[in-house]
Amino acid sequence: MLTDFFLHLKASKIPVSTTEFLTLLEALQAGVTAPSIDDFYILARATLVKDESHYDKFDRAFGVFFRGVTELPGLEADIPEDWLRRVMQRHLSPEEKAKLEKLGWDKLMEEFRKRLEEQKEHHSGGSKWIGTGGSSPFGAHGYHPEGIRVGPESAGNRTAVKVWEQRQYRNLDDSVELGTRNIKVALRRLRRFAREGAAEELDLDGTISATARNAGWLDLRMRPERHNTVKVLIFFDVGGSMDDHIKVCEELFSAVRGEFKHLEYFYFHNCVYESVWRDNARRFASKRPLLDVLHTYGPDYKLIIVGDATMSPYEIMVPGGSVEHYNEEPGAAWLRRLLDAYPSACWINPEHEPGWSYRQSITLIRQIMADRMFPLTIDGLERAMRQLSRKR
Known part of the structure; x- marks a missing residue:
């Protein structure tokens, strides 16, 4: 994996050398850092990047290579990944969408808590449970005018009032050449x-x-x-x-x-x-x-x-x-x-x-x-x- 990471950095036009990569491997072998992604990020940047001007490129390349969803603190319910996979996406007509009612903040949070306690299996295309492709206020890849999106990918409606996932963003690049003055x-x-x-x-x-x-x-x-x-x-x-x-x-x-x-x-x-x-x-x-x-x-x-x-x-x-x-x-x-x-x-x-x-x-x-x-x-x-x- 680390070899692929090294090649990924070079493909991202970051001037890393084999000597620096070997230094990173030696540091890992010596156990100079704890086994966490944050500590590895600091160690990798310190050993591989020679010039501060390449920090932004390194951060973007690091984020792309190690992109992934991790557990959010304070969320005890574990929803299986296959429940949230896009099995089907239900297409609602404008009339059907108009019939869906917003629950309001307090009721939405209370109903979500109940679903977490009661649901025992995967649902798809429904209007109540946490699932995919339906009109339930809870889940992913469906539609509801006001709900909680559960899962790492949006269907593009952008109507969720809460998102249950850890999302990663990238820094804006201040070296972009403007097409106009x-x-x-x-x-x-x-x-x-x-x-x-x-x-x-x-x-x-x-x-x-x-x-x-x-x-x-x-x-x-x-x-x-x-x-x-x-x-x-x-x-x-x-x-x-x-x-x-x-x-x-x-x-x-x-x-x-x-x-x-x-x-x-x-x-x-x-x-x-x-x-x-x-x-x-x-x-x-x-x-x-x-x-x-x-x-x-x-x-x-x-x-x-x-x-x-x-x-x-x-x-x-x-x-x-x-x-x-x-x-x-x-x-x-x-x-x-x-x-x-x-x-x-x-x-x-x-x-x-x-x-x-x-x-x-x-x-x-x-x-x-x-x-x-x-x-x-x-x-x-x-x-x-x-x-x-x-x-x-």
Whole structure:
């Protein structure tokens, strides 16, 4: 397996050598690390990657090779894998879909608990039990307007309010070459923040010329610092429905990294909660408390949140509504804390603006953001930058 991993890294254009691979094998043989995937990740990166610039490529290659579902802590019920395999997928007509009723958050959770206790065999195509291809609120590859997806693959309806699996996302690539300079041009509107009180740097050519004209007496000449001195704090939504927008988000990430000298970024999923993270490959092991972020970066930072705001309304308004963990406070409470800490804020949405009114979650987020939501288009970015440039 390790030989295949080594060849996989080389195929991913990561410059690993046989000598480094032998060092990894020697370290494993000597037992320098515990037998866990997290410890192996640290050891493999330390021995195989010579340059920090290849860390992102290594993380992506590692995630692809060792991709898999592991047991989530706190879930005691063990549902056999063959119960969740796609045996059949039932196709419902629009009329049949309209007849299916939403249970509501409390009833949905209670009914799921009962199914876990009562169900003893696999079901497929039904409307009650945990299974596949049916109209039950619990299972995979079927349809229900509000349910709990159990299993590692979505049927594409994206109506689940909870997901019973451990999902892995990948980091956005900030080295993507943009097909257009328009995004950078739109972002440069924020440079008006740096015009007053901007730092200066030595103009070497101007200093030499001025000194020569001044009969050799030193005449220092300064010029405004070329780089944008605006401070930006940006949060990227990853995974789930955001997979449809990876390319444009990577282009935006590349432009932001190139335009702003003082940039801090974090990832979240669907809605911002009590913790965020920097590395999707390590998001369960290295989360950062959001309160720590609020205390580290001052109110002079400009807040940008990038996400499609497409989720269950419970994730925004209800404690425990997150699809991946139990959140003691609703997402709306954490969003308001962010807005209180950073008055200059906006939300960038990659979904088409004409469809926003059809999503209840987007409507809720827009209300919390005081309508400071803009589409991820050139015009939308320009409007967002004008919003951030207003003095408060």
